[in-house]
Amino acid sequence: MSFDVSTLVYDERGLIPVIAQDEVDGAVLMMAWMNAEAVEKTLETGRVTYWSRSRQAFWVKGESSGHVQELVDLRIDCDGDALLVIVRQTGPACHTNRRSCFYTAVREGDAVEIMAPVA
Amino acid sequence: MSFDVSTLVYDERGLIPVIAQDEVDGAVLMMAWMNAEAVEKTLETGRVTYWSRSRQAFWVKGESSGHVQELVDLRIDCDGDALLVIVRQTGPACHTNRRSCFYTAVREGDAVEIMAPVA
Numbered sequence: 001m002s003f004d005v006s007t008l009v010y011d012e013r014g015l016i017p018v019i020a021q022d023e024v025d026g027a028v029l030m031m032a033w034m035n036a037e038a039v040e041k042t043l044e045t046g047r048v049t050y051w052s053r054s055r056q057a058f059w060v061k062g063e064s065s066g067h068v069q070e071l072v073d074l075r076i077d078c079d080g081d082a083l084l085v086i087v088r089q090t091g092p093a094c095h096t097n098r099r100s101c102f103y104t105a106v107r108e109g110d111a112v113e114i115m116a117p118v119a
Numbered sequence: 120m121s122f123d124v125s126t127l128v129y130d131e132r133g134l135i136p137v138i139a140q141d142e143v144d145g146a147v148l149m150m151a152w153m154n155a156e157a158v159e160k161t162l163e164t165g166r167v168t169y170w171s172r173s174r175q176a177f178w179v180k181g182e183s184s185g186h187v188q189e190l191v192d193l194r195i196d197c198d199g200d201a202l203l204v205i206v207r208q209t210g211p212a213c214h215t216n217r218r219s220c221f222y223t224a225v226r227e228g229d230a231v232e233i234m235a236p237v238a
Contacts, residue, residue: 002230003225021145028138073225076230077150078217102195107192
């Protein structure tokens with residue numbers, strides 16, 4: 001079945017949430033958003049391209065930092081309203097220089113940092 | 120630092136996206152939504168509890184199917200606007216009886232099923 005980005009379910013802003021997962025060990029690296037054109041660009045170029053809600057512009061991940069995400073596989077959930085991209089990540093995924101954006105855990109009622117920035 | 124659910128960033132509907140990941144092998148199982156009260160319930164009960172956008176009601180995962188998610192760890196991303204729950208999953212996570220909701224991949228322009236329902 002040929003894939004058409006228009007078959008995905010976008011929210012009222014025209015966006016779909018995207019989870020990025022490391023191909024090597026399955027670590028969840030980040031969550032961001034794409035619009036239909038960003039999904040197309042990601043598939044066409046093999047470079048994961050989000051839509052920046054703050055800048056209202058395409059965001060080719062790593063374009064300025066060099067911490068690019070090469071697309072390994074793109075997956076769609078059962079409702080067609082969320083995407084999972086399996087990526088080959090160069091450098092840390094998080095802008096704080098940590099490997100993953102999910103570096104804070106809630107443990108016994110406290111928010112604790114569980115991951116240090118990459119040296 | 121004591122954790123307060125009001126410090127999370129919710130969208131205009133009062134919701135935050137939540138990624139569920141299997142504690143055993145790191146598989147991404149599903150993506151759903153919580154409001155502040157669902158985050159609190161999840162932390163208090165140890166049973167992952169989402170907010171159902173279609174039913175506009177709390178959704179204790181597995182309450183009817185038995186396919187519950189026991190909370191192992193709750194993580195917050197750098198912007199405080201996405202959550203990752205590491206879970207001990209009983210049975211398949213997807214309502215289609217597949218282990219993960221992300222069972223469709225886009226390969227060479229085609230949407231292909233890569234995961235069969237659990238027998």
